[in-house]
Structure formats: structure tokens, C-alpha cells
Amino acid sequence: MLGGGSKVAQFFSGSKGWVYSEALATALGMYVAKTLEAKQSLFNIPDDILENIKNSVWHFGQTPSLNEYLRRGARYDDITPDILDEIIDIICTRYGYDSLRRFFSLLLPRDAPFTFTLDSDAKQATLFVAAMSAATGADLRREFKQWGFPVDDEFYVAIWSEVNQLVNPAPVKVGFTLRVNLPTPSPALWVKVDSDNRSVSSATFRLLGGNHSVQVPAQFYDGGVLYIFNRWSDGSTENPRSLVLTGDLNLTALYVVQVLVRVDSNYSSVKGGGWVTKGELVTVGVNATVVDHGNGTRRVFSGWLLNNSLFSRQPIVSFTATEGIHLVAYWDTEYEVQVVSSLTPAFGSGWYRKGDTVRVGLEGLREGYYYASDEKVRYRFEGWGVRRGDVSAPEAPSFSFSVSGPVVVEARFGPPEYLVCIDSACSYYREGYTIPPGQDVPELGGLFVRMFEGYIDANGKSLGRSFTVNGPISATSAYRVEANLPLLTAMLLAALVLLITLSRLRAWQKPGTKVKGLEVGRRLC
Incomplete structure (x- = not known):
């Protein structure tokens, strides 16, 4: 396909001659297609026809065969015409397809053989690399070695003068x-x-x-x-x-x-922006939408501003770059409100924007007390302590205020009060309170007295006549019964007198009975 001649016969000999023959035949078509593209306006070639011509000749700009060849280790024994043509396309794209025309000057004049001998694949490959280097004006040995070509540097130097003269003959002064x-x-x-x-x-x-x-x-x-x-x-x-x-x-x-896409933010770092190709899709954003300063203040991303007007609410936004723009991230300031309670749950903690009205308070209070441990312990709510912030806290369990900075309020409670049940009576007492001794209880009109001896807990352990409250407790009162001897003696004497009197009366009422010299049955008067 490339014609005859001594140089052609020399160059396309050897085991790889067919590879170079087929590849350079295709390269001629590639050169014609690229020449038509360069002179499209001159020849008035429609775009679709030119594209069909190019596609029918070669897949310009694509290197599937070369990529696979490199992946497999770039062994010259595996070289094919397609791989060589993809390499030629890379070289000519870089240095211009007119260099391919100069390369073919290597084979002219046809009837004059090379003065050197091509007796190995390495010399054949070296001649091809030297001719491409002369045609492009660049030493391509290093690149071809990376493609697996067995370049013989000594042979390259020896043939360079002849090859360069054939490829770049003395110009005609025109x-x-x-x-x-x-x-x-x-x-x-x-x-x-x-x-x-x-x-x-x-x-x-x-x-x-x-x-x-x-x-x-x-x-x-x-x-x-x-x-x-x-x-x-x-x-x-x-x-x-x-x-x-x-x-x-x-x-x-x-x-x-x-065009220049500038992206600025006072908080967090930004991504994207810079010089971008006009018309391409650009994505910019902030890496964090919330920046906590660690002091009860944080910044929350609110949107992007373009010329002081809202551009987007999204932290990451994509758009087509048609002109230079300057996007500025806008951030809201939020303050932390902390409602601290060591006992009952509190509400109202969170982050709020400056000027927001927030209501805070306690849950679970009953009549001003928080009850715990199955209501065996209670704590009296005594107001609020302001640990941070400019806020006036009333004594009420809940209140509202306007946020102007970080706020920490803490619920204050009195000391624990424990449920103490003695017999059937229960009441709450503060820790350390002393339960006094019980009272003696008279019975049967005072004939007997239940004397208080002390308290006994639920396990039967004596607590003493009085005890100090240090936790919830259930106790019973212990008594002993004693008689009221003076009263009992007087009552017994009175009873004896009564019995004697009654006995005498019964005796007096019987006839013939003498009572102190009188005879019963007779009138006394």
C-alpha cells in the first residue's frame, strides 16, 4: 500500500515489518483526514461529512489498545498496528500532523537504499523512532522506551545524520x-x-x-x-x-x-472556587455548617450571598460558571441556653438566635417540691441561680426571657426532707431533726398508764426513746402498762366500804335480824 522501492523493502522487513506496513498505511489516511480538517473552510466541507471521514479512518484521541498494551507490561513482542497507530496519533496531536508528512520523506527517493543495514527488530524500531524525532524536531527516544520499543542508542546516533537529512531536506528558498x-x-x-x-x-x-x-x-x-x-x-x-x-x-x-469564582467565609473552610473553565459546572461549599466556638456561642450557616442578595440556602451549591462571581457565606449567631437541675427534669435548654424569646423551667414539681424515691424523699424548690448571662431569674419554677448571649441557670433546692412514719402518722423532716419521745397514755380512767418506752423500726430494732432523722423510716411506738396504785387503792377501799354497807343493808332488811341492837321487822320509829 505504501508502494515499492529499496527503502520500503528495507524498512518493512523482519518479523515486525507487517506491523509498520499496516500501521503507516492507516497513518496515511489519518494524515489525509487531519489535512481536510485543517482546510475544511477552504474546501467547504460540511461538519457531518468531515466527522464521518475522520471516524471511518481512525478513533482520534482514543487509546484503548495502547492502554491495554501498557497494562500488560508494554512488551514490544506484543506490538500491533492498532497500538502503533494510537502512538502515532499521540505524537502527531502534540507536534502537528504535518510531521507525519515529513516522516514519509524517509522513504524517498525510493530507488536509493539506506546506507545502513536493518538486521534486527531493535534497529528497525530505532529507525522508526529516529525518523519520528526528526519529523517532530524532538528527541522521542525516552518516550518510545516507555512504550517498550527496543531503542538502540548507539545505532540511533550512527544513523541520525542520514535520517534527519532524508526527513528534513534543505528547504527551497520560496x-x-x-x-x-x-x-x-x-x-x-x-x-x-x-x-x-x-x-x-x-x-x-x-x-x-x-x-x-x-x-x-x-x-x-x-x-x-x-x-x-x-x-x-x-x-x-x-x-x-x-x-x-x-x-x-x-x-x-x-x-x-x-472565569474567577471567589468563595469567602468568615467561619469554616470553603471548598471549590478559583479559576474555572467558562461554561463548566462548578461546585462550591462550606466544610461545616455549624461552627461551635466553645463558649456558648456558635455560627450556623444560613446561605450564600451574591452582591448582598441571597444566592442559595444550600451549604453546597452547583452552578454553571458563565462569568466571574464572588460568593460570601452568611452565618447566623446562636447562643446556648442551659437549664441545669440536679433533681427534676428541666426544659428550655438549647441553641437560640439572638433576640429569640425562650421559656425555661422545671417539670415534675408538686406544690413547690420535687418528690423522689417513691415519695420517701422530697426537696423544696428555692429559686434559680444564674451562673452565666445577663438574665433576671424570678423565684417561680418557670420564666421567660429574651436571648442576648449565652445563659446558664441552675435550679436551687433545699436539703432533703425524709418521710418519717410513726405508727399511722407520717410527716417529712429534714436530715438531722430529732424525733422527741412519745407521750404516756392513761387508760380506764387513769387506773392504768401505757408508759412510752421508745421506737422500733420495721426490722424490730430499737431506735431509743428519740432518734435523729437521716433517711426515710417507718417506726412503731413501744409501751408498757403500769397501774395507778394510789388511785387503784382508793378505788378498792371505796369498793370495800360499799360492799360492807350493802351487806349490812341486806342483813337489816331480814326480819329478826339485829342490826346494832335493832330487830329487823320492827319499826324504828
């Missing part, structure tokens, strides 16, 4: 026009061709055919927009670049346009 275009008028722009540097956004140079260097700014600012050099209209990405002028050439420097 004048051509080189026009270099930049994307936008700007005083910051310039074009340099060889040693001719012009401060313009578009320049035309009249040059002799042959090697020339072209350079434009790597980046420049214009109207708050950053332009970063991307590539030339012919596909080359080198800047400055070398080219061989063989005819009139119109080059346009293509730039990536970037």
Missing part, C-alpha cells in the same frame, strides 16, 4: 505567508515568529520556506477573564512550537477561557 490569529483583541497579546515579536492580536508574516518557530502568550488576562493556551488550530499543543513552512499557512491559537 516565500510563503504565515498568518497567526489570537482569540480576542487585547493590549496584552503578542505574536513572536522567529525573532520578530509583534504586540498584536493577529499578525501576518512573509517567510521563506523551511523551519520556523512560533510563539504566543501562554496565558493572559482580559476584562477579568483568564485565557490559557490550549492548542493550535492544526492540533499541535506546543507553545512555542517549531514548524516547517512549505506553503501559505493560517494558524489560530486556541485558548481555554476561565
